[in-house]
Amino acid sequence: MMENVQKNNHYVLVVIDEVDNSQPIRSFAQIFNELKRHGFPIFVLMTGLPDLIMDVQNENKLTFLLRSEKEVMTPLQNSNMALAYERVFHCNMALAQKMTQMVKGYSYGFQLLGYLAFGEMEKENGQFSLEKLSSVTDIYKMQLFDNAYNKIFSDLSEMDQKYLIAVLGNKRLKEVAQQLDVTPSYASQYRRRTIARHLVRPGSYGHVQYILPFFNEFIRATQDPDSIYFYGLE
Secondary structure (H helix, E strand, O other): OHHHHHHOOOOEEEEEOOOOOOHHHHHHHHHHHHHHHOOOOEEEEEOOOHHHHHHHHOOOOOHHHHHOOOOOOOOOOHHHHHHHHHHHHOOOHHHHHHHHHOOOOOHHHHHHHHHHHHHHHHHHOOOOOHHHHHHHHHHHHHHHHHHHHHHHHHOOOHHHHHHHHHOOOOOOHHHHHHHHOOOHHHHHHHHHHHHHOOOEEEOOOOOEEEOOOOHHHHHHHOOOOOOOOOOOOO
């Protein structure tokens, strides 16, 4: 089939959304690599979460993906989100900015909060308000935890998980290393890994900050025996 495509001066583009380190993806990547080695005009565009893409490209026999061109999507701009919320919900800018602060540039959070806010506004067929925002905040957090954070956290190695827990409370790298009972240089490996996965961003003097909205509350919940998100990590 690829020979016929090549003879007719055509191209094949394979698009994969939400890529992960599953067997079908690994099998496809190996086939794709073989076809490219034979000079066939096939190309692939894959999108997915940074940590999942890292898992795929670090898999044995798939490291050729490390040399592929990558485009890292930046967080949504606060001004654009605030204007969108103001326009859709016909609310004042103060409320729109409050909603934007609850998103922190996270595209799924932007969609989810807008969806919940729209549903709440439709109940009374009225204007969105601060009171209505307060009524959806808890479910917004829970759906972030259930639909995104729980999956992200469970897919990490145990040491990555422990590192994310250890940085809770804005600790410096030295303090994190002491809590993990490792050397600072060893802890810095996991600092780099979580930065590469877009879970934290570097701060000043060895500090890091969680990137995702309310992620600190999720991490705290993983340590609470009374929480449904409790992981029991020590």
